[in-house]
Each structure stands twice: as structure tokens, then as C-alpha cells.
Amino acid sequence: MSDKNDFEVxxxxxxxxxxxxxxxxxxxxxxxxxxxxxxxxxxxxHERLELCAILATHHHADHVGGVAELLAQxxxxxxxxxxxxxxxLSHPVSEGDQVxxxxxxxxxxxxDIPGHTRAHIAYYGANSLFCGDTLxxxxxxxxxxxxxxxxxxxLAKLAALPDSTLVxxxxxxxxxxxxxARAVEPENEELKARAASEAExxxxxxxxxxxxxxxxxxxxxxxxxxxxxxxxxxxxxxxARAGDPVQVFAALRNWKNAY
Numbered sequence: 244m245s246d247k248n249d250f251e252v253x254x255x256x257x258x259x260x261x262x263x264x265x266x267x268x269x270x271x272x273x274x275x276x277x278x279x280x281x282x283x284x285x286x287x288x289h290e291r292l293e294l295c296a297i298l299a300t301h302h303h304a305d306h307v308g309g310v311a312e313l314l315a316q317x318x319x320x321x322x323x324x325x326x327x328x329x330x331x332l333s334h335p336v337s338e339g340d341q342v343x344x345x346x347x348x349x350x351x352x353x354x355d356i357p358g359h360t361r362a363h364i365a366y367y368g369a370n371s372l373f374c375g376d377t378l379x380x381x382x383x384x385x386x387x388x389x390x391x392x393x394x395x396x397x398l399a400k401l402a403a404l405p406d407s408t409l410v411x412x413x414x415x416x417x418x419x420x421x422x423x424a425r426a427v428e429p430e431n432e433e434l435k436a437r438a439a440s441e442a443e444x445x446x447x448x449x450x451x452x453x454x455x456x457x458x459x460x461x462x463x464x465x466x467x468x469x470x471x472x473x474x475x476x477x478x479x480x481x482x483a484r485a486g487d488p489v490q491v492f493a494a495l496r497n498w499k500n501a502y
Contacts, residue, residue, distance in 0.1 A: 371453075
């Protein structure tokens with residue numbers, strides 16, 4: 244199995260701002276978080292590709308809603324989080340498991356990253372991270388089922404990956420996230436530069452993803468809860484002193500919810 248990023252990743256757009264990440268070579272394709280089957284079916288037909296696997300990061304309908312229709316066209320393995328209600332799963336997985344896609348010569352390690360949902364997972368391999376709605380470019384997911392300590396721990400786990408790791412998130416939320424990040428950390432020069440470069444991409448209707456872990460560690464406030472400027476902004480929002488990085492994270496998440 245390959246440990247190199249020598250496959251192609253193609254974003255298929257769904258709904259208003261979802262990305263269905265399609266991993267492909269010249270003959271086969273696997274898809275990550277197919278909330279809608281139609282873009283996938285159209286792409287496979289146009290490119291004359293054979294679907295070989297489906298990977299889900301969590302149970303929300305905009306990430307798994309197209310799985311049943313895809314399976315009706317072709318029976319393939321469906322990987323997804325153990326302990327979440329996804330009836331189409333054939334291979335429930337959790338941290339410590341490996342997902343192998345022999346047709347693409349790929350192997351992924353499964354990481355448990357709860358917070359957005361109770362048992363959200365990510366797939367890491369070939370210098371790539373498919374992380375659903377946990378880590379966004381310059382942001383993170385809302386806490387629908389998990390807690391602030393869980394999400395903070397999940398982001399810390401992702402921050403420990405190599406800085407060069409390519410980050411493939413589930414949504415195109417980058418410009419709104421950068422706007423909030425600049426409110427938290429207005430003097431961050433790399434964040435200012437990122438605002439300009441990402442706005443230029445979107446002006447040409449190009450995705451802002453993938454990001455990298457290193458880029459997120461330098462510009463994403465939710466991964467910078469130890470930075471003095473971020474702590475100061477969280478304290479100001481709270482009107483009190485945050486006692487630890489998890490409290491800083493929780494303050495930022497509540498602030499972003501109402502931003």
C-alpha cells in the first residue's frame with residue numbers, strides 16, 4: 244500500500260458548501276462523505292471510473308445521505324464511525340483500525356476525533372487528512388453532540404500530525420472563518436496574508452482546500468489556545484480570565500456560534 248500522496252483528490256461540490264472528496268487513479272475512485280449521490284454518479288460516468296469504496300466521517304445527512312443510492316448502483320465497502328447511526332455501514336471503524344483501498348494502493352489510519360458528533364472519525368494517510376466537520380480551514384465544527392474538552396482534545400490530536408499534512412475538510416467555510424479569526428487575533432500577519440490569498444481563490448470559484456496542519460497551527464484560533472493574543476481575546480469575550488486552554492477554546496466556540 245502506498246504511503247505517498249501519489250493519487251489525485253478531486254472535490255465534488257454538493258448542496259451549498261459541502262465537498263465530497265473523490266480519491267482516484269485512472270480506473271477507480273473512492274469517495275469521502277457523499278451526502279448527495281448525484282455529483283458522484285455524474286463524475287464517475289464522465290470520467291469512466293469504477294467506485295471502489297465509500298468513507299464516512301460522521302452520521303450527518305449532508306455527509307452520508309447519498310450512500311444508499313451509490314450502493315444501489317454498485318456494492319462497495321462502506322467505512323464509517325463505530326457507534327454512530329449509519330445503517331449503510333459495512334465496516335464500522337474506530338481509532339486503531341486501518342482502512343485499505345487496494346484499488347488505489349492506499350492505506351488510512353482511523354483517528355477518533357469526537358466533539359462535532361459523538362464518535363466522529365478522521366482518515367489519515369498518504370500525507371492527507373480527511374477530517375469531515377471537526378477541523379475546518381481557520382475554524383472547527385460546532386459541538387452538536389460532544390463537549391468542549393472532547394473537541395479541544397481532538398484538535399490537539401490533529402495538531403500533532405506533521406505540519407505538511409494536507410487537510411481536507413467537509414465544507415467551504417474558509418472566508419467566514421477567517422473573518423472571525425481576525426477578530427480574535429487582529430495582529431496575526433500570516434492570517435492577514437491568508438485572508439487575501441483565500442479571497443482571491445474564491446473570487447475565481449476555486450476551493451480554498453486543502454489546507455495544511457502547519458497553516459492551521461499558525462492561523463486557526465481554535466488551534467492557538469496557548470497563544471497570548473488568543474487568550475487575551477477569549478478573556479475579553481468572557482469578561483473574566485480563562486483558567487486553562489479548554490476554557491479558552493470553549494469561549495472561542497461560544498463566541499463563534501454567535502458571531
